[in-house]
Amino acid sequence: xxxxxxxxxxxxxxxxxxxxxxxxxxxxxxxxxxxxxxxxxxxxxxxxxxxxxxxxxxxxxxxxxxxxxxxxxxxxxxxxxxxxxxxxxxxxxxxxxxxxxxxxxxxxxxxxxxxxxxxxxxxxxxxxxxxxxxxxxxxxxxxxxxxxxxxxxxxxxxxxxxxxxxxxxxxxxxxxxxxxxxxxxxxxxxxxxxxxxxxxxxxx
Numbered sequence: 001x002x003x004x005x006x007x008x009x010x011x012x013x014x015x016x017x018x019x020x021x022x023x024x025x026x027x028x029x030x031x032x033x034x035x036x037x038x039x040x041x042x043x044x045x046x047x048x049x050x051x052x053x054x055x056x057x058x059x060x061x062x063x064x065x066x067x068x069x070x071x072x073x074x075x076x077x078x079x080x081x082x083x084x085x086x087x088x089x090x091x092x093x094x095x096x097x098x099x100x101x102x103x104x105x106x107x108x109x110x111x112x113x114x115x116x117x118x119x120x121x122x123x124x125x126x127x128x129x130x131x132x133x134x135x136x137x138x139x140x141x142x143x144x145x146x147x148x149x150x151x152x153x154x155x156x157x158x159x160x161x162x163x164x165x166x167x168x169x170x171x172x173x174x175x176x177x178x179x180x181x182x183x184x185x186x187x188x189x190x191x192x193x194x195x196x197x198x199x200x201x202x203x204x
Contacts, residue, residue, distance in 0.1 A: 002030075002033055003032060003033050003036055003161070003162060004162060006024075006033060006036040006037055006040050007036055007039075007040070007162045007164060009021060009040050009043075009044060010039050010040035010042075010043045010164065010167075011043070011164055011165070011166040011167055012043075012044075012166075013043040013044055013046070014044060015044055015045070015047075016044075017040070017044045018044045018045045018048060018051065021037055021040045021041050021044055021045070022041065022045070022050065022051065022054070024037055025037045025038065025054065031064070031066055031067065032159075032161070034067060035066050035067055035069075035070040035158065035159070036070070038055060038058060038067060038070045038071045038074050039070050039073060039074050039077075039158065041054060041055060042055060042073075042074025042075065042076070042077040042078055043074075043077050045078075046077060046078050046079050047078075051078070052078055052081060052083075052084070055075055056075070056083060056084065056087060058071035059071040059072045059074075059075055059087060059091070060087065062096060062099060065096075065099070068098075068102070069098055069099065069102040069157055069158055069159070070102075070158050072088075072091065072099060072102035072103050072105075072106050073102050073105060073109065073154065073158050074106075075087070075088065075103075075106045076106030076108065076109025076110050077109055080110070080112065087103075088106055088107055089118075091103035092104060092107075092122070097128060097130060097131060100131055100134075101130050101131055101157050102157050102158070104119070104131065104135055104138055105134050105138060105150065105153060105154050105157055107119065107138050108137060108138025108139070108140075108141045108142060108150055109147075109154070111141060111142065111147075112142070113142050115142055116139065116142050116143065119135055119138060119139050119142070120139065122135060130156075133153055134157070137149055137150035137153050138150065147167065147168050147169065148169040150168075151164075151168035151169070154168075
């Protein structure tokens with residue numbers, strides 16, 4: 001239940017949750033919940049300097065690949081910043097494929113078209129399908145494709161068990177349906193999700 005509550009706060013993205021999320025990040029021991037807290041921190045603290053510093057520090061630390069991957073993904077939801085851009089470029093140029101993929105997806109999550117030329121000029125590596133896919137879906141979003149087109153790739157990179165319907169549009173459902181094959185939420189579905197989010201702080 002706590003994981004659901006954290007993801008609900010991420011999807012709501014309210015700055016009012018920043019203090020709660022920031023306080024939980026350093027204390028949480030469960031890696032599956034902690035990685036979601038990093039994602040939530042990016043969403044609720046998009047303009048907060050301390051949230052940015054926390055995520056940059058975690059994204060540079062490769063000792064825990066799960067947490068690093070999710071911190072990198074969270075950087076894509078923060079306000080534009082030179083330090084973030086530099087770290088994403090540095091990570092893409094690194095040797096760890098998991099980190100590369102997450103950084104590439106973070107670039108797509110920025111939805112900043114200024115990254116298009118950079119992605120188009122990256123060398124293609126036929127041996128790295130995941131890297132190639134991350135470039136492909138991120139470029140698609142930066143050129144106007146819906147965010148839902150990168151949902152499945154982001155879920156894989158972040159080892160996500162809970163879909164983010166309000167962020168990506170619900171193309172991947174809890175049933176495990178593939179993007180494009182899942183039915184849209186029934187009328188009133190968004191209101192139900194919003195109701196869950198209003199209770200999120202109390203479920204942490």
